[in-house]
Amino acid sequence: MDPRSEVLLRQVDYLQGPLLLAGLPADELLGQLAQAHGWSWHAGQQQWLEQHYPGRCSFATTPPAMTWQSAVLFLPKARDLADYLLDCLAASLPHGGQLLVVGEKRGGIERIGKRLLAYGQPRKLDSARHCQLWLAEITQAPAMPVLDDLAEPFTLDIDGAPLQVISLPGVFSHGRLDRGTALLLEHLHLLPAGHLLDFGCGAGILGAFLKRRYPDSRVTLLDVDAFALASSRLTLAANNLQAELIAGDGIHAAPRELAAIISNPPFHLGVHTHYQASETLLREARQHLRPGGELRLVANSFLRYPPLIESHLGPCQTLAEADGFRIYRACRP
Incomplete structure (x- = not known):
């Protein structure tokens, strides 16, 4: 399993209820989270996930139009893309909804705390497997960005x-x-x-x-x-x-x-x-x-x-x- 998924599952109490996993890897994470749905923009990962978990992952540039209690972003390397995805997820969540971000240390995750201040007070939940997991509860949501x-x-x-x-x-x-x-x-x-x-x-x-x-x-x-x-x-x-x-x-x-x-x-x-x-x-x-x-x-x-x-x-x-x-x-x- 991807080390980011392993770190995420260490904090499974935060992953209850309707959950959107954005940019998730092609691994068994969806199988561990019964109420989770994936959002992928990588055709190869989407193909693997669709084969193993049919109907539980969407391939698109915009988030699925569903109701979520919380969302997880697997942080991409490109900052401009990360900014767009974060705004999409924050806009998709209700007031008090939980936005989690997981990523590798060398992939820029250590900067995410400052970025999450735009939505609520951030805190680091975990650090393991050369990865970090951060959380912010949405107190100020942006408008849904138009790509x-x-x-x-x-x-x-x-x-x-x-x-x-x-x-x-x-x-x-x-x-x-x-x-x-x-x-x-x-x-x-x-x-x-x-x-x-x-x-x-x-x-x-x-x-x-x-x-x-x-x-x-x-x-x-x-x-x-x-x-x-x-x-x-x-x-x-x-x-x-x-x-x-x-x-x-x-x-x-x-x-x-x-x-x-x-x-x-x-x-x-x-x-x-x-x-x-x-x-x-x-x-x-x-x-x-x-x-x-x-x-x-x-x-x-x-x-x-x-x-x-x-x-x-x-x-x-x-x-x-x-x-x-x-x-x-x-x-x-």
Whole structure:
């Protein structure tokens, strides 16, 4: 079981009655709390929870419209996302309702006391497993935040025309164009015609660009995060573009017979570093590409991706290198 869940269960007396668990991990916590309901924005965790506890967890960017006595937030790393989630939960609770926050010490939980002052008097309930658990009883609730009001739009000049990007809290490179994506955008010419996939779409920059440059191609955007998909949806709408969006935890959720997979693949999750999604993409891209289909991606120069690409897909070409990033290209034979 996740150590945060273990710390939470040490204080089970605070977890009675209708309870909302926000950002809960994929573990047995729901099975220990009969009146609890989950709220997840991670497609992989949601899939696991739905398989084990059908109907007891919602996948969304807003909390379930139900009545709660208390709520628990598993604190995310991104502060802007944490602020939005805290306001959502506090607004969902009645006066005197209990808002609990649990998180790892290196994930910023030690700062949460000051943040909880906005809702009531905070106190630390527990500290164990390198985690802390905090509680505030709601004495002053905020209005329910409107997610779209927190968007940070910005404009890119690409191919001599503006591309509007709508970035939401918690989405990768919130409110700005990251250097890796900027480099990849310069090297997306001469893609094969057909179905194009933006893997790990984030705010939808690559997907929107692909649909605009290759208007006759079918374009799909895939991400594990509900906030990224919501952001991509807004970006597409802002540019009057149509594309398919898929919530999925990795390349296995992608369509087959793709003409090209384009990606600035993620390798960070929370306070830990993870390469699994990116490495799985490189190992399994062949299964999702048609013969002659192409993988084109950007990656940090220190990541040893070429040997992995060549062992599972084919010869790997380096198209460009700048600012600590490289653009790789490989085709399925």
